[in-house]
Amino acid sequence: RTDNFFLQAVPEEGTGSGMVIDKSGHILTNFHVIEDVREVAVTLFNGESYDATYVGSDPVNDLAVIRIEAPPEELIPVRMGNSSKLKVGMNVYAIGNPFGLERTLTTGIISSLNRSLKINGDRTIKSIIQIDAAVNPGNSGGPLLDSHGRMIGINTAIYSKTGQSSGVGFAIPVNLAKRVIPQLIRHGHVIRPEIGISRVYETEEGLLVAKLIPGGPAELAGIRGPQTKRERRGPFVVERIDRTAADTIIRVDDEKVATVDDFLGNIESRNPGDTVTLTILREGQEVTVPLRLGGEVPQVR
Known part of the structure; x- marks a missing residue:
């Protein structure tokens, strides 16, 4: 595969990123960040750590929602943007925990739009955002922001033969996540129609x-x-x-x-x-x- 995931397999524990999406403690991240793990701990901006519970996941689109029991005043939800309005050349900002280095910010531009990326099996996510901001193992599930601080994507994969940033990263568009999140919170999975x-x-x-x-x-x-x-x-x-x-x-x-x-x-x-x-x-x-x-x-x- 040429689309290596950020999060590399680690024998005992792994690191990933995510973002608070509401005052109820729901956290959005990548499915591959929490896949096959027994325990997940979330560390907030103030250093407080909370055990998370599983809420729901959509492996097809590599998205998952978990939840923590934290005081509302410690929860600062990310502002959602609109990924349908993006243009090549726009400035973007990636926040995450590369190599376990907490709250790391990298900058870059949108290199291309409407890429297709195979995430799980033979299913393809459309309208993937390609960026040149440095992203590395541990950035998975973190937000991609525009210049107004609004989330426009979820950092998901890199094109690399070494497992480290080569200046070609990919993010799931936020509009896709906005369609999926309500179903994950309500049903635990995505209810997809069948055409037969x-x-x-x-x-x-x-x-x-x-x-x-x-x-x-x-x-x-x-x-x-x-x-x-x-x-x-x-x-x-x-x-x-x-x-x-x-x-x-x-x-x-x-x-x-x-x-x-x-x-x-x-x-x-x-x-x-x-x-x-x-x-x-x-x-x-x-x-x-x-x-x-x-x-x-x-x-x-």
């Missing part, structure tokens, strides 16, 4: 449906996948997969989807039970198909 399509192929026209989940929302809505045809060849019957019979998805509502990430990002921004309109190519004609997303429906409390 398990595989698609990218084509020049759109996303060709390669496999449907039997009985899933897409099949129930009438979306067509590849068809199996039987042909007699002499004394034998041969089965042939006809992919030309499958639908090609070109838009979800009014948004064009050219890649798998476009499609996943659009669907995962919805809630189970929402209805979307798929525009598909079927036998050379555009057809619209309303589809009700499945999945675990959030309970109203």
Whole structure:
């Protein structure tokens, strides 16, 4: 892998960073900072240390929320910015604990936007922020700030062959975190909608449906996948997969989807039970198909 994580494996204990997000003591950090650990201690700006409890995590986006029982006057929540307004060349400030050196600030600029970064398995986080501010092991989970002190990202990974900063760092955009945090606090995990399509192929026209989940929302809505045809060849019957019979998805509502990430990002921004309109190519004609997303429906409390 070329996207090495900041936090390196340490036999007995590891260090990472995070930020207070409310007066209730919730702390946002990276999932890989707390993954497989038995105990987590959080040290605040005043040197006071508190044992943390697990609240929830989203391994797909490498985010996690933990909580400490601390007096409200000791908790100073970070101000959330807007990562959709960022521009290349903007000044940024990374705060964290590199190599265990507490409350370290480094500066730099946004080097690029809309990068894609594989974090866990084959899942990709879109719209990753690339920075040149020095970040090292221990910076994971710390905030990336703009010049007004607002958090615009969560420092997550570096491009390095040595495990130390080479001037290419990556941060998860804060807008993604703002979508995830409420679900982690309320449910302990992210409730993602299900569309019932398990595989698609990218084509020049759109996303060709390669496999449907039997009985899933897409099949129930009438979306067509590849068809199996039987042909007699002499004394034998041969089965042939006809992919030309499958639908090609070109838009979800009014948004064009050219890649798998476009499609996943659009669907995962919805809630189970929402209805979307798929525009598909079927036998050379555009057809619209309303589809009700499945999945675990959030309970109203």
